Amino acid sequence: MSPRRGSSQLLLGFVLLAGLHFYVRPRLWDSRAAPDFLLLALMLVAIRARPGVAALAGFIVGLVNDVLTPASFGAGALAHTVVGYLAAWGRAVFFPDNLLVNAGLFAGGVMLRNTLMLLASGTPAGQLSAGLLVWAPLQALTTAVAGTVILLLFRNWFAIRIEV
């Protein structure tokens, strides 16, 4: 595959994720447990990129989140920066080609993001426990499933090698 074709496929992949996030998600299942395709895009960047670049991508994705949900501006940027950086490092430590490891990475990313965001935004105790014990695991599960399907279908677009 030529580098030009590879980068256009990669760009197409991220456009696909944006479309899933901003059109398909609200059209089909607009719930707090629905998969977060923006975080999925961040994780896919983190899988391929250096930790610094992943942190920067996380900061940008987090800022987009903060702009759309300004309950506590900056909390999203902080949480996504940490998730992007740690995901890029975690990728080097774990088995990068295993599908289940990737699914775990997506789920872990959602859990960590939600935990950091809720803590950084000064969430009251009741909402915090409901957010961490109910909604975060559900969203982590759905995001992991969606991420696995996307990896299986479009792994060539994202240039990610997976052992199936």
Added chain:
Amino acid sequence: MNRAPGRATSRSDTLLFLGCLVLSGGAIALPERWSYALANGVRETALRPVLWLQQRAVEGRTSRSRFQALQAERDSAVFAAQSLTELAVENERLRALLALRGRTAVATIPAEVLHQAAPTDGRTLLLGMGSASGARVGDPVISPEGLVGVLLSVGGKSTVAMSWAHPDFRVSAATEDGTVLGIVAPSVNTEASETFLEFRGVAYRDTVATGTLVLTSGLGGVYPRGIPIGRVAGVRKEELGWERIYRLAPLANPGHLAHVLVLRVPAPAESLP
């Protein structure tokens, strides 16, 4: 974009990471006025296409169910309107007898709720309407069930509302019969999976029965009188001798709303004849 680990890249990665953390900390420390203005600016420019896409998706999803709901509501409204003319005439006659001013007309602006994936969604709601609709900061937001919140920032094409789940939310409230007054605020310490409001500042001598409907009192000038907020679900705390705090089960759930109405209450100068 392929990774090439090494000491030099590790240092640059760490610096980039720390830089992003510092910028995030700076964003958290921004005064609310600036952060709302910044968020509004980005929504109106860079994120405008994706918000337009999301609004079309929400409209598409809800148009069929909304049509059916509207049909049902129209039938009920036609039935209720049959006696409305007679009531309006009677009301006007009584007001004239008591030398009262005419009722303040409240206009409503419908808006779609654009839910986001962030865990803090529900504390603030992004609405698919802008300043062209006539909405202003401070206008109340309601749903058919009851009070949802108040507008925080109004942009050209999108608007942010603070819901009752936001820690800063407060509203002056009264029981349905108007005898007990207090302040409603989100509950700080609730059990897991419980989301309650608190009806605070109720005098110790006043007792409110479980199940009592609590409405906005109209005091303070932000929320008009009579919007349902929630039902009393028991005593949360007693400050012996001077105050009781009641738990209030909210009627509207910001996390599940697809549509809301923004109340356009005329300013005092506008409502005067």
